[in-house]
Amino acid sequence: xxxxxxxxxxxxxxxRDLTLAFRNRAEFANPLLxxxxxxxxxxxxxxxxxxxxxxxxxxxxxxxxxxxxxxxxDSIFRSDFDDGSLEQLLMSAHPMPLLVLAKVTAHxxxxxxxxxxxxxxxxxxxxxxxxxxxxLMLTILIGTPILSLIGSIGVALTVGLPKxxxxxxxxxxPLYVPILIFASSAIEGAAGGLDVSAQIYMLLxxxxxxxxxxxxxAAAALKMSMS
Amino acid sequence: xxxxxxxxxxxxxxxxxxxxxxxxxxxxFILLLVAGLYGGLFLAPTDYQQGESYRIIFIxxxxxxxxLFIYVTMAFCGVVIIVWRMKLAEVVLISSAPIGAxxxxxxxxxxxxxxxxxxxxxxxxxxxxxxxxxLLFLYLGVIGLHSAIEDKRVASRAVAILAIVGVVxxxxxxxxxxxxxxxxxxxxxxxxxxxxxxxxxxxxxxxMALAFQVYYVLALFQSCRVExxxxxxxxxxxxxxxxx
Amino acid sequence: MTEFFNMGGYAVYVWPxxxxxxxxxxxxxxxxxxxxxxxxxxxxxRNRDGNK
Numbered sequence: 444x445x446x447x448x449x450x451x452x453x454x455x456x457x458x459r460d461l462t463l464a465f466r467n468r469a470e471f472a473n474p475l476l477x478x479x480x481x482x483x484x485x486x487x488x489x490x491x492x493x494x495x496x497x498x499x500x501x502x503x504x505x506x507x508x509x510x511x512x513x514x515x516x517d518s519i520f521r522s523d524f525d526d527g528s529l530e531q532l533l534m535s536a537h538p539m540p541l542l543v544l545a546k547v548t549a550h551x552x553x554x555x556x557x558x559x560x561x562x563x564x565x566x567x568x569x570x571x572x573x574x575x576x577x578x579l580m581l582t583i584l585i586g587t588p589i590l591s592l593i594g595s596i597g598v599a600l601t602v603g604l605p606k607x608x609x610x611x612x613x614x615x616x617p618l619y620v621p622i623l624i625f626a627s628s629a630i631e632g633a634a635g636g637l638d639v640s641a642q643i644y645m646l647l648x649x650x651x652x653x654x655x656x657x658x659x660x661a662a663a664a665l666k667m668s669m670s
Numbered sequence: 671x672x673x674x675x676x677x678x679x680x681x682x683x684x685x686x687x688x689x690x691x692x693x694x695x696x697x698x699f700i701l702l703l704v705a706g707l708y709g710g711l712f713l714a715p716t717d718y719q720q721g722e723s724y725r726i727i728f729i730x731x732x733x734x735x736x737x738l739f740i741y742v743t744m745a746f747c748g749v750v751i752i753v754w755r756m757k758l759a760e761v762v763l764i765s766s767a768p769i770g771a772x773x774x775x776x777x778x779x780x781x782x783x784x785x786x787x788x789x790x791x792x793x794x795x796x797x798x799x800x801x802x803x804x805l806l807f808l809y810l811g812v813i814g815l816h817s818a819i820e821d822k823r824v825a826s827r828a829v830a831i832l833a834i835v836g837v838v839x840x841x842x843x844x845x846x847x848x849x850x851x852x853x854x855x856x857x858x859x860x861x862x863x864x865x866x867x868x869x870x871x872x873x874x875x876x877x878m879a880l881a882f883q884v885y886y887v888l889a890l891f892q893s894c895r896v897e898x899x900x901x902x903x904x905x906x907x908x909x910x911x912x913x914x
Numbered sequence: 915m916t917e918f919f920n921m922g923g924y925a926v927y928v929w930p931x932x933x934x935x936x937x938x939x940x941x942x943x944x945x946x947x948x949x950x951x952x953x954x955x956x957x958x959x960r961n962r963d964g965n966k
Binding site for chain 2: 918921922923924927928930931932934935938939941942943946947949950953954957958960961
């Protein structure tokens with residue numbers, strides 16, 4: 444039996460998760476619809492005052508992205524936990540952090556990427572100026588992977604628990620705060636014509652920190668959850 | 671040295687020693703508290719800018735310091751739990767959490783009570799307040815996660831990971847909010863920012879800080895003893911203790 | 915004396931702060947102490963019943 448190389452294992456797991464996600468359309472659609480719905484709630488709740496909406500649009504979109512990410516996180520490990528494949532993965536010869544990274548990548552492709560594609564439309568609906576929209580897409584591109592990565596630690600900690608959902612939010616939202624702050628500050632800065640490279644660099648720093656460290660933490664949490 | 675570490679980490683030994691120390695710690699705490707309160711409420715002069723309201727500082731600042739110190743202690747315990755699986759570290763971590771959360775809450779509440787007469791508002795979204803509020807949530811998360819997992823040894827590993835991840839995030843949260851504030855050019859926050867603080871104010875402050883430290887150890891030991899009894903209730907040493 | 919209690923007009927802010935601190939510190943001591951007594955009682959009862 445040929446041993447799979449690291450990259451082969453990664454690709455294999457990635458493709459498997461993507462295939463599973465494609466078969467269950469709800470996994471794609473639900474977070475996206477939730478995202479759109481939440482954003483739509485704001486003009487309804489606040490009253491459709493264009494200047495006000497345009498001002499808070501970055502915040503609204505990002506908070507909605509946070510909530511949508513949180514709701515969709517369960518899918519990273521839940522079904523594998525339920526049918527026992529998670530245990531199999533833990534026992535495999537490949538380093539667990541790598542496997543976790545593959546699953547998180549799949550999660551982002553399924554939940555984060557659609558947000559990225561839909562966000563300009565929603566931004567337009569909220570009256571966000573053009574310059575800011577480009578920055579919005581950039582922050583979503585960099586930020587949503589971080590949400591998936593950090594979120595995976597929280598899910599790994601709570602996957603074994605019956606009512607892990609609400610607890611998950613309590614655990615993860617504090618960790619999401621810096622992303623929210625830098626992302627919305629970058630968009631607002633761009634809208635005002637300021638230089639926001641600092642915020643972008645910070646987001647990139649979080650991204651690289653998350654890519655390198657969170658799979659390790661999540662793997663440790665999974666091992667412990669499964670014991 | 672290694673032997674001492676081993677001995678210290680053993681639950682029955684800790685239970686006994688902590689029990690012996692409790693009255694001394696209590697006495698020391700009362701002493702420091704009285705000294706600090708006397709210095710802070712009677713001896714320290716009235717602040718020419720803030721009047722008498724500044725005296726809240728003698729509660730507020732030590733509480734805030736403790737809220738940070740205890741979380742770092744929890745993170746340290748977390749590392750010990752992950753690496754050495756030391757039972758005592760597990761108990762210290764989870765016993766510290768409610769105490770830390772209490773201090774965080776106290777810092778926030780007294781900060782509000784100080785802010786209202788000084789800034790005219792109960793709350794302001796500056797870096798310190800916001801990151802302290804998030805710290806409260808981090809504590810509550812640890813408590814919540816631990817109570818949600820039935821097997822307490824597994825629960826301890828879970829909160830160990832959470833505490834470590836959280837402690838990495840605390841400076842990040844603080845600086846990101848500071849940045850956010852300076853970018854938005856929020857209202858100028860009046861901080862009790864004296865480059866040279868009067869001795870008569872500094873000493874009571876340090877005494878109170880020390881008092882709170884001793885208090886933490888005191889409350890921690892008591893809480894740890896209870897938790898040890900619970901966790902080890904089927905072991906011989908607990909049986910012996912409950913027999914006499 | 916009344917001056918002291920009045921805290922220069924800030925009494926309504928200063929004393930609740932100290933009072934809150936007192937309550938919180940007392941609770942974090944009292945609750946574990948009470949639990950300790952409870953747990954010991956329970957254990958004694960279990961021992962007694964176990965030896966019957």
